[in-house]
Amino acid sequence: MAIKRIGILTGGGDAPGLNAAIRAIVKKSLKYGYEVYGIKNGWLGLIEGDIEKLDLDSISGILHVGGTFLGTSRTNPYKKEGGVQKVLDNIEKFKLDCLITLGGEDTNSVSNKLSKEGVKCVGVPKTIDNDISGTDYTIGFDTALSITTDAIDKLHTTAASHHRVMVVEVMGRNTGWIAMLAGLAGGADAILIPEVQFDFDDIINRIEERKKRGKNFSLIVVAEGAKPTPEAEQIIKSKEVDEFGHVMLGGIGQIVKNRLKEVGYETRAVILGHLQRGGKPTAFDRILALKLGAAAVDLVKEEKFNRMVVLRGTKIIDIPIEEAIKEIKYVDNDLYELSKLFY
Numbered sequence: 001m002a003i004k005r006i007g008i009l010t011g012g013g014d015a016p017g018l019n020a021a022i023r024a025i026v027k028k029s030l031k032y033g034y035e036v037y038g039i040k041n042g043w044l045g046l047i048e049g050d051i052e053k054l055d056l057d058s059i060s061g062i063l064h065v066g067g068t069f070l071g072t073s074r075t076n077p078y079k080k081e082g083g084v085q086k087v088l089d090n091i092e093k094f095k096l097d098c099l100i101t102l103g104g105e106d107t108n109s110v111s112n113k114l115s116k117e118g119v120k121c122v123g124v125p126k127t128i129d130n131d132i133s134g135t136d137y138t139i140g141f142d143t144a145l146s147i148t149t150d151a152i153d154k155l156h157t158t159a160a161s162h163h164r165v166m167v168v169e170v171m172g173r174n175t176g177w178i179a180m181l182a183g184l185a186g187g188a189d190a191i192l193i194p195e196v197q198f199d200f201d202d203i204i205n206r207i208e209e210r211k212k213r214g215k216n217f218s219l220i221v222v223a224e225g226a227k228p229t230p231e232a233e234q235i236i237k238s239k240e241v242d243e244f245g246h247v248m249l250g251g252i253g254q255i256v257k258n259r260l261k262e263v264g265y266e267t268r269a270v271i272l273g274h275l276q277r278g279g280k281p282t283a284f285d286r287i288l289a290l291k292l293g294a295a296a297v298d299l300v301k302e303e304k305f306n307r308m309v310v311l312r313g314t315k316i317i318d319i320p321i322e323e324a325i326k327e328i329k330y331v332d333n334d335l336y337e338l339s340k341l342f343y
């Protein structure tokens with residue numbers, strides 16, 4: 001059966017560049033003669049049948065705007081009573097021949113399961129965390145990196161003026177991509193990531209080494225998922241888990257700050273939080289989103305389903321969704337080794 005109608009949705013945490021990707025999907029779909037339907041608020045919209053037809057007017061003026069005009073949610077149809085059946089019923093009711101799902105590991109794990117029930121899905125990787133396997137970059141990561149680097153630069157000047165140790169806590173869940181790359185770009189004196197246990201004595205030694213060189217201030221970037229020992233629990237804001245089983249991380253920055261205060265440093269902690277997901281996408285994220293969005297529609301045309309479009313080097317290729325979601329992508333050791341050069 002030839003494809004006539006495509007449904008698109010954005011799920012999980014929003015990320016700058018999603019609107020650019022939707023714009024490319026709609027433009028290319030219309031070029032190929034497909035009808036496109038926007039599903040509101042991720043999988044929730046498919047459960048509730050909150051779906052509307054998209055045209056050129058729907059995507060006008062959105063390229064540079066952050067967030068997602070379709071809305072998003074962390075809804076998991078597999079965790080809702082009758083959720084999957086409602087999704088299947090609405091796919092039939094709205095005559096959606098296939099879905100393009102823009103999301104991270106969680107959203108695309110649902111696409112992967114639905115594919116096994118006969119739903120035709122194409123995945124597009126987005127998350128500020130950059131933790132999806134098989135792609136060098138995810139939509140939104142570059143913008144988060146740029147916001148975080150800018151914040152570190154701002155903290156640098158105030159840290160220097162007050163001779164303080166500034167601790168900045170950044171997002172990233174169980175990986176340290178934002179912390180590592182923004183830390184490198186901002187010249188952090190310590191970068192604490194979930195992939196590598198950290199040692200308070202080591203941090204103190206670095207602060208002291210800097211003092212000996214006349215540098216009476218230091219910058220410490222800590223990923224929300226970092227912990228001092230492999231046995232230590234991650235610090236959480238709330239024990240509540242979302243429908244994909246995630247707790248809300250947050251608070252390690254304050255713990256690092258308190259520990260440094262105990263040994264006599266004047267310290268302040270800043271949690272960047274959702275600022276990292278806000279505002280307009282960088283040029284890199286816009287171009288990446290345009291390329292991935294257009295490539296997703298090409299996959300539909302070629303009738304290659306249950307695959308995800310990804311960036312490898314400068315090329316867009318496609319891989320099975322299963323391969324992209326089977327494990328998260330951790331910060332590689334080369335980057336960690338590079339960071340040690342600057343301590």
Ligand code: F6P
Nearest residue numbers: 013127128129171172173249277
């Ligand atoms: O996955 C993106 C992300 O921003 C993580 O870095 C963070 O842990 C989480 O989402 C925050 O989730 P919420 O928007 O539900 O607070």
